[in-house]
Amino acid sequence: xxxxxxVTAPVEADLTPMIDMTFQLIAFFMVLINFSQSxxxxxxxxxxxxxAKPVDSPIxxxxxxxxxxxxxxxxxxDKVAMEALRxxxxxxxxxxxxxxxxxxxxxxxxxxxxxxxxxxVQDLITRCQELGFEQFALRVKEExx
Amino acid sequence: xxxxxxSKQEDKTQLSMTSMIDIVFLLLVFFVMTFKISAQExxxxxxxxxxxxxxxxxxxxxxxxxxxxxxxxxxxxxxxxNDNLSFGTDWSKLRGYVLQMVGDEAGPSExxxxxxxxxxxxxxxxxHVIESITAVTGYRSxxxxxxxxxxxxxxxxxx
Numbered sequence: 540x541x542x543x544x545x546v547t548a549p550v551e552a553d554l555t556p557m558i559d560m561t562f563q564l565i566a567f568f569m570v571l572i573n574f575s576q577s578x579x580x581x582x583x584x585x586x587x588x589x590x591a592k593p594v595d596s597p598i599x600x601x602x603x604x605x606x607x608x609x610x611x612x613x614x615x616x617d618k619v620a621m622e623a624l625r626x627x628x629x630x631x632x633x634x635x636x637x638x639x640x641x642x643x644x645x646x647x648x649x650x651x652x653x654x655x656x657x658x659x660v661q662d663l664i665t666r667c668q669e670l671g672f673e674q675f676a677l678r679v680k681e682e683x684x
Numbered sequence: 685x686x687x688x689x690x691s692k693q694e695d696k697t698q699l700s701m702t703s704m705i706d707i708v709f710l711l712l713v714f715f716v717m718t719f720k721i722s723a724q725e726x727x728x729x730x731x732x733x734x735x736x737x738x739x740x741x742x743x744x745x746x747x748x749x750x751x752x753x754x755x756x757x758x759x760x761x762x763x764x765x766n767d768n769l770s771f772g773t774d775w776s777k778l779r780g781y782v783l784q785m786v787g788d789e790a791g792p793s794e795x796x797x798x799x800x801x802x803x804x805x806x807x808x809x810x811x812h813v814i815e816s817i818t819a820v821t822g823y824r825s826x827x828x829x830x831x832x833x834x835x836x837x838x839x840x841x842x843x
Contacts, residue, residue, distance in 0.1 A: 554701055561708050568715030586811040588818045590829055591726030598727075606810070612768045648727065650811040654758060658806025660813065661841035677725035679814055683723055 578650070582607040587682040598676070600638075600645035602631055606614040606659055608652040614636035621659075626668050632670065650678045728817050730836050748782075748798055748833070752816055753807035760812045775819040782820050782832050803839035813838075 583605050590681055605613040612619045619627045632642050647667050651660055710791065756763040763771040763778055771777040788797050800820045804813060824832040 554705070558701075558705065558708070561705075561712055564706065565711050565715060566711070568719055572715065572718065586814040587723075588726070588814055590728075590729075590818050590822055591724065591822050592829065593724045593726055601835055618726045642731070653809065653811040655810045656758065656783040657752075657804045657810050657813040658810040660810055661804070661806075661838050663728075664732060664838060665841065666711065668732060673731060674735040675730040675732060677730060677814065677817065678725055678727055681726060 543558050550584045578603050579647075580605040580607060580613060582609065582611075582648065583652045584608070585650060585678060585680040590677040591679045591681040598633060598646050598648070600640065601648050601676075602628070602645055602672075603648045603650060604663065606651040606655045606663065607647065608654065610659065611657065612663065621662060622667065624663070625670060628667070628670055628672075643673045645672060646674040646676055647672050648676045648678055703786075723779060726822065726837065728814070730838070732837055748786075748800040748820075749839075750778075750800055750802045750820065752802065752804040752808055752812060754808040756807070758807050758809040760808065763816070775815055778816075779819045779823060779832075783823075786833060797835060798833050799835040799837060800833050801837045801839050804842070806842050 547590070589637070605611075607613055612624065615628055617627065631645070635641060635645055637646055647664075649660060649663065660677075690796060748768065749762040751762075752760065752765065753762040753764065760773050760801070765771065765778065765781065769781070771781070802813065802816055804816075817836055820833050821836065822829050822833075824830070
C-alpha cells in the first residue's frame with residue numbers, strides 16, 4: 540500500500556483582532572490619563588463641595604501649597620516650616636519678576652486636608668499676604684451625589 | 685546550468701510580532717496600573733490683599749460676619765452670623781438666611797456685591813470652613829450653580 544507523504548502547513552493564529560483590541564485599549568487609557576494628579580499629595584484628602592467645578596481656563600502662575608494630615612506644609616514636594624515659607628516662596632517671586640509680574644499676579648492654590656486646622660489655613664494666607672500674594676484658591680473635590 | 689528550485693513558502697517574508705506584542709502589553713499594563721478614577725476638583729477663589737492695599741470694599745453695606753465655633757476637638761459647635769443669629773450646626777438654615785438677605789443684591793462678580801468674613805476657631809477642621817463657604821457661595825439647582833455671595837474673606841486667626 541502506498542502512503543502519501545502529506546505536507547501539513549504550520550498552524551498560525553490570526554493575531555490581528557487581538558492587536559486591534561490592545562491598541563484600542565492603550566488609546567483609551569492614554570486619553571484618560573490625568574497628568575494633573577502630579578499636583579496631588581497622598582497625605583491630603585480634600586474636603587468636598589457640591590459647588591466644586593473644574594476651572595474653565597488654566598490658572599496663570601499657580602503655586603500649589605499642600606496642608607497635609609500631619610499638619611505639614613508641602614510646596615513642590617518639599618516639607619516647609621510655616622516660618623520658612625518666606626525663604627521658600629522668594630525664588631518663586633523672583634521668577635515672577637523675570638516675567639515682569641508681581642506676587643499679586645500669582646495664585647496660591649491651597650490643598651488642605653479635611654481635618655487640618657482651619658487656623659493653619661488662615662496663618663498660611665496671612666504669611667502669603669505679607670509676601671504680596673493676593674489671590675488664593677481653596678481647592679476642593681467635587682461632591683458626587 | 686542548474687536552477688535551484690525555491691518554494692513559494694520560502695519567498696514569503698514573515699514579520700516577527702512577538703517583540704511588538706510584548707511592548708504593547710507592557711504599555712497596556714502600565715496604563716492600567718496608573719489609571720485612577722478620581723472626582724473632579726474645583727476652586728473657591730478668595731481675593732485677599734493686605735488691608736489698606738486697595739482692597740475693594742463692600743458696596744452693599746451688608747455686614748456679614750460669620751463666626752464658626754469649634755467644640756475643642758475640631759468639630760463644629762455653632763454657626764453665628766453677625767454675633768446675634770445662631771444657626772446651630774445647620775448649613776441649610778444659614779444658606780436660607782443668606783438667600784433671603786442678599787438674594788436680589790448679590791453681584792455675580794468678585795469685585796462687587798456683599799462680602800462674608802469668616803471668623804473661625806484655630807482648631808476647627810478645614811472641612812467646616814469649606815462647608816461654610818459652600819453654604820454662602822451658592823447652591824446647586826439641577827446642573828446649574830446659583831451664586832449668592834462671591835466675595836469671601838478669612839478673618840485674622842484666633843489664638
